[in-house]
Structure formats: C-alpha cells, structure tokens
Amino acid sequence: MKNIKLAIVGFLLAAGFSSCDEFIEKQPIDQLSQATFFADEATTRTAIIGAYRSMTTSASYGQAFIVIPEFAAGNMAHISSFPEYVEFQNFNIRIDNPWTLNIWTASYNTINAVNNIIAFAPRIAGFSNNTALQNLVREARFIRALSYFNLVRSWGDVPLILEPTTQQTTSADLRVSRNAASDVYAAIIADLTQALDLPLNASGTAKGRANGMAARALLAKVQLYAGNFAQAAQLAEEVLANGAYGLVENFATIWTTENSSESLFELQFDQQTPNTFVTNANPLSRQEFFARGAAEDVFEATDLRRSFTVRRALDVAGNEQFYVGKYRNFNPPTQNVPILRLGEVYLIHAEARAKADGNVSAGALASLNAIRQRAGISPVANPGSVDAFTREVQLEKRREMMFEFETWFDLTRTGLATEILGVPSQQRFVFPIPQLELDLNRNLVQNPGY
Incomplete structure (x- = not known):
C-alpha cells in the first residue's frame, strides 16, 4: 500500500x-x-x-x-x-x-x-x-456532519470549525471558543441537506461511501436529536419506502455477511485497514474487552438476538465468558462496522412519528413491531401514551443496537440515563473537555460538573 x-x-x-x-x-x-x-x-x-x-x-x-x-x-x-x-x-x-x-x-x-x-x-x-467531483464534496459534507454529530452528542457545545487549517492559519486562529449545540446542529443539518443529492443507493463495498439514502437516514437521526420530530419521521419514511434496502431475515447476517441488504453506510475494514477492536474483543484473540453479564439481561429469554449479540464462549483457560458477539471476524481482523442500518431507521421512525403526531399511530407502532417480529418476540398491542411508547422504543433500541454505540446517546437524549443507568446528574450526560485542549486553548471552558 x-x-x-x-x-x-x-x-x-x-x-x-x-x-x-x-x-x-x-x-x-x-x-x-x-x-x-x-x-x-x-x-x-x-x-x-x-x-x-x-x-x-x-x-x-x-x-x-x-x-x-x-x-x-x-x-x-x-x-x-x-x-x-x-x-x-x-x-x-x-x-x-x-x-x-x-x-x-x-x-x-x-x-x-x-x-x-x-x-x-x-x-x-x-x-x-x-457531477462526480461535486459528489465527492457532498461525501465530504456527509463525513463532516457525522463527525460533528458524534462530537455534539458527546460534549454538547463544541468548537465549530468549517474552514481548513492552512499555512496562513495562526495559533490565535486555532484558539476558538465553543459554539452552542444548536449552532452545531444547524451546521450538521446544512451539510446533510447538500449530501441528500448524492446517488440514492449503493450495494456491496460501495456502502462504505456516503449515498443519498445514508444521508437521509443520518439526517433523520439528527433531526430526532434536535427535536424536529416531523422532519425526522418524514426522512425515515423516505428511507423505509425506498425499496433498495430491507431487513434481513436472520439478524446475525448483518455482521456475518457484511454489507447486507439492511446496511445503509458501513465502514469498511480489510487486511490493510484492520479493525483494532475485534482483535481485542474475541475468544482466542487478545481478550481485552468483554460483554458484561448484565447486557444479556436486557433481552427476553426467547429473543433471537440474545445469544448472537451477547456471545457465551470458553476462554483459553476453559472458563465461560460473555463476549461481544456482533464483531466476530478477528482472524484476520477485517470486521466492518455498520454505522447506519435499516433496523435503526425503523426505530427512529417509530419514536419520531409518535412524537410528531402526539399519539401512537398505526405507522409508528408498525415500525416498532417490525423489529420485534424479526427478533421473535411478541408485538406491542397496547402502546399507551407517547411517553410510555417512547420508553418501549428505547428498550427495543437497547436490544437492537447493543454494541453499536447508540444506547448511551439515546438514553442521555431522552433523559432516561438517570433512571435506567443510574447516572447521578444530567451534567454527566456529556463528557469532560480534555484537559490538554483546555491547556492549549484558553478560550475553551470546561463542562459544568467537571
């Protein structure tokens, strides 16, 4: 290379x-x-x-x-x-x-x-x-939006830098203040709005590049976080109605086959670009990271996702351990990482449509139950209030998206992290600004509570 x-x-x-x-x-x-x-x-x-x-x-x-x-x-x-x-x-x-x-x-x-x-x-x-060159810029905007989305979810207010560092950039130029989270979300939405013009669909390893449906899925997710529920629901409906993607019948094949029909945007790894995490999180590998036994308790006993997601296996000493089951291609460590997939879009739609309508419509309930049906568990028949339904969707997301780096952000977004995870204060819903950044840039201020 x-x-x-x-x-x-x-x-x-x-x-x-x-x-x-x-x-x-x-x-x-x-x-x-x-x-x-x-x-x-x-x-x-x-x-x-x-x-x-x-x-x-x-x-x-x-x-x-x-x-x-x-x-x-x-x-x-x-x-x-x-x-x-x-x-x-x-x-x-x-x-x-x-x-x-x-x-x-x-x-x-x-x-x-x-x-x-x-x-x-x-x-x-x-x-x-x-057009090809224009699409490369649209892909860049998609990547920038995704990166800022991860930053604003993790830290709240963050510096919003939309111009590149050049030879003319001074150290004073780099000492920028934090921007309000609302401004960061506005920039994310602006970037993704332009990325919507990318070619709609992708297949195979091309799912490792941004496309129009991936941009819609990410924008739906961003609008959900921003509290723009009608926009989130509409975008999710566009993705679900597209027809080029569909829920796989066997949940495990999302990871065992890679770039499945369910995948919208999937980061590609290979032997030249190995996945460090899978090297450290599998039986017969370095065995640094494990699943906690409590993770298995989130699932119903009959849930078809349970034994695949939280994998029981013997370690090198012959003792049973809980492993992260979704990332199994560790020899060589070429496991892809699905970042956006249709299963999550169904659950985004369920919550967003209910909140946008002020009631749990048949469409919102159908989206939740599509995920439950694939998992082999009973459909929700009486969803109750929008608040009760949101809690049910969050529980389903914990099961569906476990080890896909979403549960923490969803529970802090909805305020359920204190009740479900025991987070002592909402100030701890975000991470501390790294001390090194504060030392380098006196215009940055620490998050409250740290």
Whole structure:
C-alpha cells in the first residue's frame, strides 16, 4: 500500500491518511499547498478515501467510539480494572482521561481533512460541470456532519470549525471558543441537506461511501436529536419506502455477511485497514474487552438476538465468558462496522412519528413491531401514551443496537440515563473537555460538573 499524508495541522495536531494501491504517491500537502494538491478529480478522490480511512483508526470507529459509549451504557467490561475505562461505567470521568482526548482529536482530524476537500475541490477547473467531483464534496459534507454529530452528542457545545487549517492559519486562529449545540446542529443539518443529492443507493463495498439514502437516514437521526420530530419521521419514511434496502431475515447476517441488504453506510475494514477492536474483543484473540453479564439481561429469554449479540464462549483457560458477539471476524481482523442500518431507521421512525403526531399511530407502532417480529418476540398491542411508547422504543433500541454505540446517546437524549443507568446528574450526560485542549486553548471552558 502506498501512503499519502495530508500533513495539515488541525487543532494543533497533524491529520494523516493513507490510500490504496490504485492511488499514486503524493508529497505532503504542506509542501505542495492545499490548492496545488487539489488539482483534479483523482486527487480529490484520494483525499476523500483518506477521510474515510481516518475514521477506521483505534481512536475512532476502529475501537474508541465503539468501546467508550458501550462502557457508559453498562454493556462492556475490560479484562483489568483500568481507571480509563471504569470511569465511564462510574460516570466519574477525569478531565485527563486519554479516551476522551483520543475521540476528540480523531474527530477534529477527520473534520480538518474534509474541510480541505469542501474548501479547495470547488476551485478545480470545470467543477460546476463535473457531477462526480461535486459528489465527492457532498461525501465530504456527509463525513463532516457525522463527525460533528458524534462530537455534539458527546460534549454538547463544541468548537465549530468549517474552514481548513492552512499555512496562513495562526495559533490565535486555532484558539476558538465553543459554539452552542444548536449552532452545531444547524451546521450538521446544512451539510446533510447538500449530501441528500448524492446517488440514492449503493450495494456491496460501495456502502462504505456516503449515498443519498445514508444521508437521509443520518439526517433523520439528527433531526430526532434536535427535536424536529416531523422532519425526522418524514426522512425515515423516505428511507423505509425506498425499496433498495430491507431487513434481513436472520439478524446475525448483518455482521456475518457484511454489507447486507439492511446496511445503509458501513465502514469498511480489510487486511490493510484492520479493525483494532475485534482483535481485542474475541475468544482466542487478545481478550481485552468483554460483554458484561448484565447486557444479556436486557433481552427476553426467547429473543433471537440474545445469544448472537451477547456471545457465551470458553476462554483459553476453559472458563465461560460473555463476549461481544456482533464483531466476530478477528482472524484476520477485517470486521466492518455498520454505522447506519435499516433496523435503526425503523426505530427512529417509530419514536419520531409518535412524537410528531402526539399519539401512537398505526405507522409508528408498525415500525416498532417490525423489529420485534424479526427478533421473535411478541408485538406491542397496547402502546399507551407517547411517553410510555417512547420508553418501549428505547428498550427495543437497547436490544437492537447493543454494541453499536447508540444506547448511551439515546438514553442521555431522552433523559432516561438517570433512571435506567443510574447516572447521578444530567451534567454527566456529556463528557469532560480534555484537559490538554483546555491547556492549549484558553478560550475553551470546561463542562459544568467537571
């Protein structure tokens, strides 16, 4: 594999990426200047591949962004009682926790990489008549929206940086303040609105790239978090009605086959881009991360998802352990990570439609029961109030999305984290701003309670 490094300092940290054999080597952009690097469609495609690759690192979806939300949700354990993990289970996170810094840094590295694409690709000659080049910019906007969505869910108010770091950027320019979460959501929605114009559907490994349906699914999710329930429901309905995607009959095949008919956007891993998490979370591997026994208790005994999601297996000493069952391709560690899939869209629709209508309509109930039916458990016949129905949807999401880094964010969004997980204060619904960032940037302020 040949490496292409995007050597641009982003938030005082270098953003790097690598490309596959089909791309030629380029010297670092800080030597060429960004404007020189973005010369044509080929160089822009190289840059977007690098941006996707930046999300596969162990500081992002390659480990940290799976592990940390699942520790906070009470679903995962580590082989040792390392404080850096236990702090998330105890909701008492230190401001110097390395994992919050890793996720923060990785997110802004990805954002800086796509900021360059969004800023410089439109300057390429013929851009206005080149649909393929325009779509690469739309993909960059999708990635930026996803990155900021993860940041705002994790920290609340965060710096909103929409321009790339260049040679002209000064240290003073980098010392920015936090923007209100509402402004961050507005920027996310603006980016995804443009990404809606991407080609609607994808199949096979092309699901590792943003497409129009993935953009609609992510925007539906964002609108749900933003409290725009009618918009969330409408977007979810567009995805569900598309016809190119469908719930798989056997829940396990979402992970055992990869890029299934249910997958809308799935981050691709291979032997050149290995998945660090699966190396550390399987029997006969390094066995660092385990499922907690309490995770199994969330499921009904007859739930078909139960034994696959929380996998019982013998460790190397012959003792039974609970393992994370959804990520099994560890030899070699090539397990993909589904980031958006149809099962979640059904549950987004169920909640959003009920809240938008002010009652539990037949459509909202049907979306919830579609997921329960596949799981082999009884449908909900009498949903009760919208509040009671929302709680039922959240319980179903815990089962359906376990180990897919969503439970923690859903329970903090709905305020149920205190009741269900025992979070002592709503101030602990967000993570602390990393101390290193506060030291580097005096314009940042810490989240209350830390």
